[in-house]
Amino acid sequence: MKKPTVLALLPSLALAGSLMPSVAMADVSIMYPEFITALVKPGIEAYEANTGIKVNAVKMPTVGYEQRVAVDLAAGTAPDIVVMDSFMVAELASANYLHPLDAQLKGWDQYKYYIKSLLSVASYDDKVYALPTDTDVRMLWYDKSVMKKAGIALPWSPKSWDDVLAASEKIKAQGVPYSFVLPAGTKRAEATTMQGVYMALLGADTPKDDRNRLRNRKEGKWIGDSPALRRTLELYRQVYVEKQLTPASINYETNVDAFVRTAITKHQVGILASGSWEFSCIWDCNGVNLPSVEERNAVLGWAPWPGMGRADTLKTTNISGGWTIGMAQSAKDKKEAFKLLTTIFDHGNFSEWTVAEHRMGVRTDITESPEYTQDAYLAKATKLAENTTSRDTFPGYNVVTQLIQQATGNILDGMSVDDAITEYKESLIDEFGEDQVIVYK
Incomplete structure (x- = not known):
């Protein structure tokens, strides 16, 4: 369809x-x-x-x-x-x-x-x-008190996805309900694409030939299937299905951002994949009722997003909007x-x-x-x-970003990575035509 x-x-x-x-x-x-x-x-x-x-x-x-x-x-x-x-x-x-x-x-x-x-x-x-109005960067925010309780040395500096998952499992073992919040699904909209998918995708394969993106910019084609896409969706599967580090339902709260930020102030979140604005927004995005910088630093720390850990992938990733x-x-x-x-x-x-x-x-x-x-x-x-x-600011991106958000939502709903990739690729072909979609093996 x-x-x-x-x-x-x-x-x-x-x-x-x-x-x-x-x-x-x-x-x-x-x-x-x-x-x-x-x-x-x-x-x-x-x-x-x-x-x-x-x-x-x-x-x-x-x-x-x-x-x-x-x-x-x-x-x-x-x-x-x-x-x-x-x-x-x-x-x-x-x-x-x-x-x-x-x-x-x-x-x-x-x-x-x-x-x-x-x-x-x-x-x-x-x-x-x-x-x-501004630009931004993305990182992994973490609650320092939660990290200490889980026995994780600070400052935290993960070198791979495995490091992130291992820390999240330690946090979960301490009874923290949302040990790793990775934006997913269509309700999270661009937060899913930018704070979640793309931050993982960029570190999921070699940057050569844009193998770690949604679009091959030189060819001018959208990428329908690739090792990077599959590894990224597998990361989602690990977080929400295999290891159940955070209930998938968090991505469907009435006001997800408000829910997550309130949970952070209650020390119910271990690690949050988000952006540079959170140093204010966790308390007040309008910058009106902010604790002092010292008080905020006492609560929060952040680390760059690591690549997946392979020698041919980026050591850290970032994307700005x-x-x-x-x-x-x-x-x-x-x-x-x-x-x-x-x-x-x-x-x-x-x-x-x-x-x-x-x-x-x-x-x-x-x-x-x-x-x-x-x-x-x-x-x-x-x-x-x-x-x-x-991000890939070309006409048609509005469609692609919704489709990749849906793919993460499908993973949360229990769909296999193979099936989620197949649906994503077929939807791209249906929308743009087979000659506008490229596949990497």
């Missing part, structure tokens, strides 16, 4: 979207998910104070936000400025739902500070369609919309948010500032970005 892309689903999603509160358009408007309020709200207030123009700001729950963005952009009813996950940019831009910003950005004096390589996640066909803010093609007053966008990204507001929330910076005027470099956590975590990569 052919599995439609996110954009192909828009007619049906639009019906669902019509049941949501409509966005009343004003002179300038913006829609954003609640987790990024601390960046967007001060920018809106500064814009209103400087221009006298009222901004129609629509803050929405993070869960379901991505679908709402796609629906509104396709319908031409999206606000002028929209916040979106970077993985959405290529497909939305290819459908002409986003306005290219290059011409306007050339006249903005702060554009020169953006790290060019990081603009790639917000670009399509050599045009910039959005500005990144992040969120972006762009302009809808349907924006009527693109000059004012751009002014709102750049006010949000004005150095004072942007720098304060980046440092306060321990976000990884995307501009040199921020990353080279004393406030940023004196942050011990940011300085250490930023080193992981030296050898990072990015």
Whole structure:
């Protein structure tokens, strides 16, 4: 059965979207998910104070936000400025739902500070369609007290997947209910793909010929079967089925992130596969009610994701993404919309948010500032970005990411790795055509 892309689903999603509160358009408007309020709200207030123009700001729950963005952009009813996950940019831009910003950005004096390589996640066909709010890295977070109770020496530094599994089994033996939380299933969405699948996949085989990715970038084809894919799904099987290190049900909680973070504060989680934002988000993603750095360091530690441990695989892995803010093609007053966008990204507001929330910076005027470099956590975590990569931001990625999420969910439901790979490959062929899918032996 052919599995439609996110954009192909828009007619049906639009019906669902019509049941949501409509966005009343004003002179300038913006829609954003609640987790990024601390960046967007001060920018809106500064814009209103400087221009006298009222901004129609629509803050929405993070869960379901991505679908709402796609629906509104396709319908031409999206606000002028929209916040979106970077993985959405290529497909939305290819459908002409986003306005290219290059011409306007050339006249903005702060554009020169953006790290060019990081603009790639917000670009399509050599045009910039959005500005990144931050970048990120991924790691294995761990509860220091739980580790000590399990007799694991600190700082923990696993060298292979076997090391991670062995530590998780020791933690489980101490009665910790969630000894290793590895994002899985479709409900976890990009968390499954980025914090789970890709972090394992990159270390599951040699990087040669992109054997450890979802896409062969040189050939321009999606990878339907490979040793790396099979080893990655086998890791999921070990965690959730064979060793039962964590109940699979955790991936289906009503608000999984909130559930996991609360469990961490109760010392119910041993190891969590997540990203650099957790140094704040475990307590408050808005950076408002954070314990001191010293208090957080006393609770949490982190280690780089190791490769599987073979000589031909990467010793550690990382992949970076992040969120972006762009302009809808349907924006009527693109000059004012751009002014709102750049006010949000004005150095004072942007720098304060980046440092306060321990976000990884995307501009040199921020990353080279004393406030940023004196942050011990940011300085250490930023080193992981030296050898990072990015996801496969090509049109069609929206489909592929959902399919690989489903494959992990199938493993949780008891499907064999062979059958999960077969379904994944056949779905890719059904969607893109057999000539667009490559298989590695």
